[in-house]
Amino acid sequence: MKVVIIGNHAAGLSAAETLRKLDSACQITVISNEKVPPYSRCLIPYLVSGEKTVEDILFKPVSFYEDNRIDAMLGCEVVRVLPKEKQVLLDSGERVAYEALIVAAGGTCSMPNIPGIEKQGVFGFRTLADAERIAEYCDGVDTAVVLGGGLVGLKAAVALNERGKQVTVAVGSPNVLSQIVAEPEAQVFEEHLTRLGIEIFTRTNPAKVLGDEKVSGIETTEGRKIEAQLVIVGKGVRANTQLVKGTDIQAEHGILIDEHSRTSVPDVYAAGDVTQSPDTVRGETWTNALWPHAIEEGRVAAENVMGRDTVLGGRTSMNSLVLGGLSLITSGLTGAREKLEGAEEITRKGPGKTDCKRFIFQGNRLVGFALVGKVDNAGVLGSLVKKRVDVAQAKERIVAGEYDFASMFPVIRDNREKFKEPEYQEVFGFF
Amino acid sequence: MKKVYFDSRKCLGCHSCEFACAVEHSESKEAAKALLEEDRPLPRRRVRPVEGACLTIGCRHCDPAPCVEACMAGAMTKDADTGEVICDTDKCVGCWMCVMVCPFGAVRPGEVFTIKCDMCADREAGPVCVEACPTGALFEATADEFAQRRKAREAAKQAELKT
Numbered sequence: 001m002k003v004v005i006i007g008n009h010a011a012g013l014s015a016a017e018t019l020r021k022l023d024s025a026c027q028i029t030v031i032s033n034e035k036v037p038p039y040s041r042c043l044i045p046y047l048v049s050g051e052k053t054v055e056d057i058l059f060k061p062v063s064f065y066e067d068n069r070i071d072a073m074l075g076c077e078v079v080r081v082l083p084k085e086k087q088v089l090l091d092s093g094e095r096v097a098y099e100a101l102i103v104a105a106g107g108t109c110s111m112p113n114i115p116g117i118e119k120q121g122v123f124g125f126r127t128l129a130d131a132e133r134i135a136e137y138c139d140g141v142d143t144a145v146v147l148g149g150g151l152v153g154l155k156a157a158v159a160l161n162e163r164g165k166q167v168t169v170a171v172g173s174p175n176v177l178s179q180i181v182a183e184p185e186a187q188v189f190e191e192h193l194t195r196l197g198i199e200i201f202t203r204t205n206p207a208k209v210l211g212d213e214k215v216s217g218i219e220t221t222e223g224r225k226i227e228a229q230l231v232i233v234g235k236g237v238r239a240n241t242q243l244v245k246g247t248d249i250q251a252e253h254g255i256l257i258d259e260h261s262r263t264s265v266p267d268v269y270a271a272g273d274v275t276q277s278p279d280t281v282r283g284e285t286w287t288n289a290l291w292p293h294a295i296e297e298g299r300v301a302a303e304n305v306m307g308r309d310t311v312l313g314g315r316t317s318m319n320s321l322v323l324g325g326l327s328l329i330t331s332g333l334t335g336a337r338e339k340l341e342g343a344e345e346i347t348r349k350g351p352g353k354t355d356c357k358r359f360i361f362q363g364n365r366l367v368g369f370a371l372v373g374k375v376d377n378a379g380v381l382g383s384l385v386k387k388r389v390d391v392a393q394a395k396e397r398i399v400a401g402e403y404d405f406a407s408m409f410p411v412i413r414d415n416r417e418k419f420k421e422p423e424y425q426e427v428f429g430f431f
Numbered sequence: 432m433k434k435v436y437f438d439s440r441k442c443l444g445c446h447s448c449e450f451a452c453a454v455e456h457s458e459s460k461e462a463a464k465a466l467l468e469e470d471r472p473l474p475r476r477r478v479r480p481v482e483g484a485c486l487t488i489g490c491r492h493c494d495p496a497p498c499v500e501a502c503m504a505g506a507m508t509k510d511a512d513t514g515e516v517i518c519d520t521d522k523c524v525g526c527w528m529c530v531m532v533c534p535f536g537a538v539r540p541g542e543v544f545t546i547k548c549d550m551c552a553d554r555e556a557g558p559v560c561v562e563a564c565p566t567g568a569l570f571e572a573t574a575d576e577f578a579q580r581r582k583a584r585e586a587a588k589q590a591e592l593k594t
Contacts, residue, residue, distance in 0.1 A: 014500075042504075059505040060505060292501040299500070320531040322526055329530065331531070376539055378527075379530060404477070405488050405534075405535045405537075406488065422494075427486075
């Protein structure tokens with residue numbers, strides 16, 4: 001069996017590792033446009049803050065490809081998947097044949113289409129190369145603007161702040177992190193970031209990037225000028241669906257996959273940020289570009305390539321974020337704009353100044369939660385969300401913050417059919 | 432591999448396992464000194480009441496392990512031989528992705544890095560919680576041994592019902 005994997009990050013490596021584990025003989029080729037050892041994308045902010053080196057953020061050992069007998073074609077760009085020929089076309093014109101293909105090609109930073117965006121000192125923030133260029137450019141820079149108040153933008157802002165830069169964040173939405181939290185949590189974070197010395201402007205969009213060759217600031221749509229010798233763009237990520245354009249592989253915001261990580265074309269699987277995959281809480285496919293989903297999709301794709309009938313587990317959006325020591329964990333439908341019919345939201349603040357919890361119920365189901373400050377036992381709640389458990393009997397306890405495993409045990413036991421994993425059976429066993 | 436299992440019928444709720452675990456993971460590993468340490472030692476296992484009985488829960492060393500799949504630092508790994516899920520605290524960055532996905536709440540955020548059961552890796556005699564349990568409610572067993580015990584228990588229950 002010859003398996004080709006496009007991409008060498010979370011999903012691609014997870015797939016490669018699983019394939020090798022299941023079959024010592026199959027031929028594995030990993031193609032990536034990045035010519036780097038297997039690093040963790042989520043840790044690149046630490047390179048900017050200066051807390052870690054490239055070696056520190058390696059996700060797998062440098063010898064990973066060799067150890068697993070993987071043919072790594074690094075620095076090669078796949079321009080098109082040719083499912084009819086069962087080949088992928090590289091930018092060099094070379095074609096690589098496959099029997100099974102796993103597309104884990106990730107995404108690309110969306111850069112706003114505004115004048116001056118090409119100036120020196122304006123960076124996207126997704127790759128190791130981005131982080132290294134920013135870290136280098138940082139020397140001699142005092143002021144920076146981050147465009148976008150999502151996870152990437154705020155991580156970049158904190159990293160620059162830790163490096164001693166004067167940072168301003170320009171957020172288009174009325175609040176930071178609007179994709180994953182609503183006003184109560186956003187407010188806590190805005191106050192926290194302000195205390196760290198980061199300035200935040202909400203409802204602020206860039207109209208143009210100022211400066212000659214090098215950036216000197218940005219001008220907002222309202223005409224406000226913000227000085228900056230460095231600009232980082234965190235305005236979202238676009239799935240790299242162009243690889244499958246014009247083929248029978250269906251894509252919307254991402255390449256559509258089913259619960260087997262299969263695309264619409266036989267022998268072609270997809271995994272990670274490039275996908276639009278089943279979301280059991282939303283009941284439709286969604287582009288949840290998340291590390292754990294990428295790893296799972298990669299593993300499930302590989303297991304199915306190897307003829308095992310494996311499916312993705314219950315899943316939905318989830319995020320864990322720590323900014324300047326303040327933690328946030330969210331799961332389910334928690335975004336500011338996600339309004340559900342008949343949903344009931346309950347917010348609890350305290351005891352600490354930065355502690356805040358919000359729970360979203362729809363009928364007897366918990367469909368989302370956001371925890372700021374104390375995040376213990378978030379996974380217990382998360383399992384209730386993604387398994388769509390009837391929590392009527394436990395609602396009061398949840399809202400009161402009593403959702404450790406023992407407190408939720410009666411609910412879990414009463415919904416045994418949804419908790420089939422052997423680990424739950426071990427607990428049920430002698431209880 | 433052996434895991435630590437729990438029999439609630441034998442649990443008195445004495446918290447000995449919890450206490451021993453905290454001490455074992457303290458700086459000094461001595462009860463009297465551990466209490467005075469600046470960073471209060473935290474137990475990797477907790478005892479909690481459930482409907483008049485007790486439940487003690489620690490890491491189940493799941494397979495596949497959600498915390499391993501969620502770890503973006505490559506710090507959380509599952510040992511291919513022992514099956515143990517171990518956090519490399521040198522690599523852990525404290526992002527709490529593991530906390531977000533642990534279905535048992537057995538992976539907790541510490542001051543700097545993740546706190547979880549390490550099967551008392553430093554201890555030759557094995558997990559201290561098992562040794563500290565005065566009633567045998569916590570016991571070490573392989574999956575097969577556990578299944579046998581469970582079967583025996585079911586049989587005993589049936590016999591009891593008949594008499």
